[in-house]
Amino acid sequence: MHDAVVIGASGGIGAALVRRLEQSARYGTVYTLSRSAGTIDLTDPASIAAAAERIGGPVSLAIVATGLLHEDGHRPERSLRELEADWLLRQYQVNTVGPALVLRHFTPLLAKDAPATIACLSARIGSISDNRLGGWYGYRAAKAALNQIVKCAAIEIARTRKQAVCVALHPGTVETGLSAPFQGGVAAGKLFTPDHAAARLLAVLDGLTPAESGEIFAWDGERIAP
Incomplete structure (x- = not known):
């Protein structure tokens, strides 16, 4: 039995993923990493x-369940007039650069001669082709950049780990602190509990093959266009 790793394990989705993975008894150890526990900081490369x-390692599953949408009075930008350099950089730092460095350091831990999966939580809103409304500049751009990094990583990983899968995941709108200010307009039945989201995401991952590595998948298994 290989191990599993959840990065962002103190968040709503991350904690639910940990519970599901521990209950499954499929892994030797489920490692839980988070900034609040002092075990990892995605803004600190050395960490x-x-x-x-x-x-x-070896690890057969690693999930980056982190994200930043609002912080200290900063919210998603609705227009060009609201763009601020520091806030844009902060969103890239947490939503793109941190997960990219996780891919750098955790990919070598993936099992070489057995199925293995590494996944990053992204968002449908990061799809450039699906953008019909505009706005939310920093978050959209940071998630789009993360999707490209996942694609590049998947191509590279496939050269040495033929059974590995590297994907981005869209969990839907989940009842967490990240989405809390924006839940009012969510359609009935589309606001998920963290446990529901975790169960659906793990089911999606279980159904993927190396041929689907590098893609973006929603909680219901739908493939999202870049």
Whole structure:
């Protein structure tokens, strides 16, 4: 039995993923990493490298369940007039650069001669081709960049780990602190509990093959266009 890793394990979706994985009894150890626990900080490259070194591998599942949408009075930008350099950079730092460095340091831990999966939570809103409304500049752009990094990583991973899958996941709108200010307009039946989201995401991952590596999948298994 190989191990599993959840990064962002103190968040709503991350904690639900941990519970589901531990209940499954499919993994030797389920490692839980989060900034609040002091075990990883996606804004600190040395922290990411150290966390990977402590775990050591082999790992058959790693999920980056982190994200930043609003912080300290900053909210998604509705127009060009609201763009601020520091807030844009902050969104990229957490939503793109941090997960990219996780891919760098945790990919070498993936099992080489067995199925293995590494996934990052992204968002449908990061799809450039699906953008019909505009706005939310920083979050859209950061998630679009993450999707491209996942695609590149999948191509590289396939060269040495033929059974590996590397994907981005859209969990839908989930009752967490990230979505809390924006839940009012969610259609009935489309606001998910963290446990529901975790169960659906794990079911999607279980159904993927290496041929689908590099893609973006929604909670219901739908493939999302880049």
